[in-house]
Amino acid sequence: MLEILKEPWPWYVGGPVIALVMFLLLYFGKNFGLSSNLRTFCAIGGGGKYSDFFRFNWRSQMWNIVFVLGAISGGFIATQFLKNDEPMKLNAEIVEEVKELGVETPGELLVPDELFGWDVFLTWKGFLRLMLGGFLVGFGARYAGGCTSGHAISGLSNLQLPSLVAVIGFFLGGLIMTWFLLPYFF
């Protein structure tokens, strides 16, 4: 059993497990949406002094913070106890493209050191890339009223047209970045 869990999980396992996570949260009387936590952080930090948007009872959102602590622990458990040493099975053309961006062995690590290691973070370019990326995700998610979990999974499951528009936006932005802007950030 443990050996099977250690293998990389194919899409037809990953997708259904995510759907199960959404169902359990609904069954617990909550909603699946991760970016709300960033708003909660702002509220906890006293953001209510600066905007009504952060003036709400953040204690009612504590369940979501606990959920996120679980998600961090899940990453730890998967890496420590369910690790397999084979490289990721990436598309061959992608491997070549990513090499040109400076990743020497694409797929050996889920998170390449050449992009996310401390050495990179301590360069101006790496620092700006990570900070800008985080900022855009946090700003965009709240502007759009949700992220991948809130719109692409929860919203689309409930056949919400606004969520479809948001997901089209996610892809529009993602495609512009990947095809046209990304090389400038490396």
Added chain:
Amino acid sequence: MKFVKFFLVGIVFGIVMTKSEIISWLRIYEMFKFKSFHMYGIIGSAVVLGIIQVLIIKKGRIKTMYGTEIIFTPKAKQWTRYIVGGTIFGLGWALIGACPGPMFTLIGTGAWVFLFVIVSATIGTFVYGILRDKLPH
């Protein structure tokens, strides 16, 4: 004690995101280059099962574990915010290969720089809150 179940489901979520490699920038890059079915399969199958779930909940009247109605809040019928906000989100998503769920799980995998990414994402959310009344929705 009432929080334990959220912690456990969170662990499942963190494991599935790590083991199906959603947290990897490489998978996100591959997705936006249309060179792999993997991410589309994950999102697609989750949504198909999600649609069935929501239908069953609405028709069969499945209740929460407390016996109360499961409430789905419709998204506000605005459009500018979804397309503009969504595009801004997508630019960031492709740049760092992580959306708000993976950002957290990545810390658990030992990618500590994501602590700073989360701080930056929180600042982004804060700036949105400040500018909200001035932005078109």
